[in-house]
Amino acid sequence: MKLELGSIFIKDIQFAAESKVENETLYVNKEEVRQIILEDQNFKSADVELAKPGESIRIMPVKDVIEPRVKVQGPGGIFPGMVNKVETVGSGKTNVLKGAAVVTTGKIVGFQEGIIDMTGPGAEYTPFSQLNNLVLVCEPIDGLKQHEHEKALRFAGYKVAIYLGELARNLTPDVVETFETPSIIEGFKMYPELPRVAYVLMLQSQGLMHDTYVYGVDAKQSLTTMIYPTELMDGAIVSGNCVSACDKNTTYHHLNNPVIHDLFAEHGKTLNFVGVIITNENVYLADKERSSNWSAKLAEFLGVDGVIISQEGFGNPDTDLIMNCKKIEAKGIKTVIITDEYAGRDGSSQSLADADASADAVVTGGNANEVIELPPMDKIVGYADVADIIAGGFDGSLHADGSITAELQVITGATNEMGFNKLSAR
Amino acid sequence: MLKVVHYINQFFANIGGEEMAHVPAEVREGIVGPGLAFQQAFGEEAEIVATIICGDSYFNENLEEAKQTIINMVKKYSPDLFIAGPAFNAGRYGVACGTIAMAVRDELNIPVLSGMYRENPGADMFKNSIYVVSTKNSAAGMRDAVKKMAPLALKLAKGEKVGASAEEGYMPNGKRVNFFEKERGSRRAVNMLIKKLNGKEFETEFPMPDFDRVDPNPAVKDxxxxxxxxxxxxxxxxxxxxxxxxxxxxxxxxxxxxxxxxxxxxxxxxxxxxxxxxxxxxxxxxxxxxxxxxxxxxxxxxxxxxxxxxxxxxxxxxxxxxxxxxxxxxxxxxxxxxxxxxxxxxx
Structure with missing residues (x-):
């Protein structure tokens, strides 16, 4: 499967009478975006704001971040099984508005959404401070249930992202990258001497708004399975999560999965990137055993020499991570795991909820409990008052001047377990 | 200018080797032995005001007395920092450095620093209590040791925030500290996997708890x-x-x-x-x-x-x-x- 991914660089975002891309600027008709959101009768009002790199803006509470993309050539459309039909994506041509994003906000569960600061120390921890963001502030109708609110907001995000992505359909990309995954046999013939590597992508599926969708299927209802890496670039996997902000994989992360990109960078050079195994993080022991058995079995079936395993979330999913690692190592397949740590505010507690000697190669996204100081911002997009209750915040987190003292956990994407960031810990 | 008191053993003071390990603690004004390298590294920012010398045997055999004597010597100078060593792979010197540094910190409430080879018994004993910089295994590694210890020493003396062990050069002390790596995590994972696949040495970023426990065999029957x-x-x-x-x-x-x-x-x-x-x-x-x-x-x-x-x-x-x-x-x-x-x- 072969995909040509074309990037159109976006350096600025502005409201205008007509939505278009011109001279690296994304122009957005605010009213059209509002109307897209309000198509859903679950919202009583909607506002749209801009947040650019370096501006004194705090966005909170953030639910998801989505990159605008459009399918230019080849079967299917972006977000298959969710917005577009269930066509197999991942081949042909896709254009991306690189440098732009749609950010959805709202008080859904309150404590399970995050913060994006566009400047200051907080901005260093989140990759989304570097993007030209279109922020959706949507007010649900009275009495709307949380899971309905989550779903409505999730779809608002996809639809606006697709609306913006359409603007790139007829543009000539600034850069085109080609990603190709041959069949197992072809790959083996092409690189008989290279070690064969798969990527085990763990999807958050603890349930009740800790959900990830694959072609529209709730991942917790699926057995461990396989997917071409380029399918993710077309939005085959999306986030439906309301979990701790720092290590949730937003839809933006799935579209730009860094493990996939970095394995492709080595493909045909130092290793043979065979494909992606997707597995879930369910809460029942039998599910954990079954899913990790299948991860190990598929890795063996593919005949790989090594895997990288990435995690989402912490605590309970640590057990899935260690089971996957242990069982795959037991097959004689070498593993590297990517996780993050909850080592307490002083860093001296046990970092993971589970451990095993076979997990001897670990990459960490940092200690999510470390306390940070976020200075006041000139403008708050969303609701500042949740600072005391979001995961990582505590009573007294929000100070009178608008500054926040909280654990790193509050920052969206800060300790990402796909290895999206440079943050680490020792 | 920041004031530093430096602790070394009889060997580094050029008094003698094992045969002179019995000499009791003495204090000399200014720099002795390896203090020179530290002083050069500190430049105008800090000054070694005194050097305390004690024989390794004397220290370990007269522990309480030696500790008290040395603490009193340090106190007189009211320094901003106390440096012990580096001890490299000298076991008793390492233990002495760790012991006296911890005592000075606890009694006088000033920051302390030592340096040792990772297999020095003093390293395991004290790395979780005080900052112990990882050095080479012999005095030939003095330059390298000072290069790592001097910047950390200044940070400690000034009360600045100390970064992660990987950045500052101290031995991991059980306290995880965040810092920014040069490459993103996914790239580090790919690099680590390539090394692991090729049987090359790699360093995990989070060592699993130590599993090297040996269960005793059952008792000999007869x-x-x-x-x-x-x-x-x-x-x-x-x-x-x-x-x-x-x-x-x-x-x-x-x-x-x-x-x-x-x-x-x-x-x-x-x-x-x-x-x-x-x-x-x-x-x-x-x-x-x-x-x-x-x-x-x-x-x-x-x-x-x-x-x-x-x-x-x-x-x-x-x-x-x-x-x-x-x-x-x-x-x-x-x-x-x-x-x-x-x-x-x-x-």
Missing amino acids: ITKAKIALVTSGGIVPKGNPDHIESSSASKYGKYDIDGIMDLTEADFATAHGGYDPVYANLDPDRVLPVDVLREFEKEGKIGSIHRYFYTTVGNGTAVKNSKAFAEEFAKELLADGVDAVILTST
């Missing part, structure tokens, strides 16, 4: 019938050290015949160990490798027999990895020779 072997890390070898086992960081072990030998004597045996005072071991090598007592037991029928060979190495700065490799090899021979139990002696 000791009066058991064949017992002697194994030591105390360096007892036939006089002249025929296999040239190193006095430190041993890369090999020896296997020697004691058939018919009832008693180890000064005439035929000695220690090759360079890490402890060998006088009493050389006078009577049975003190380290108890052949004489076991022969009596053998005669009295308290044990079955003594194995014909003993195995020996020097446990002085010797890598755990080496020790494991030695034992893996000779344990097979012991089993093949029908040995039922082993007495392990250390020093």
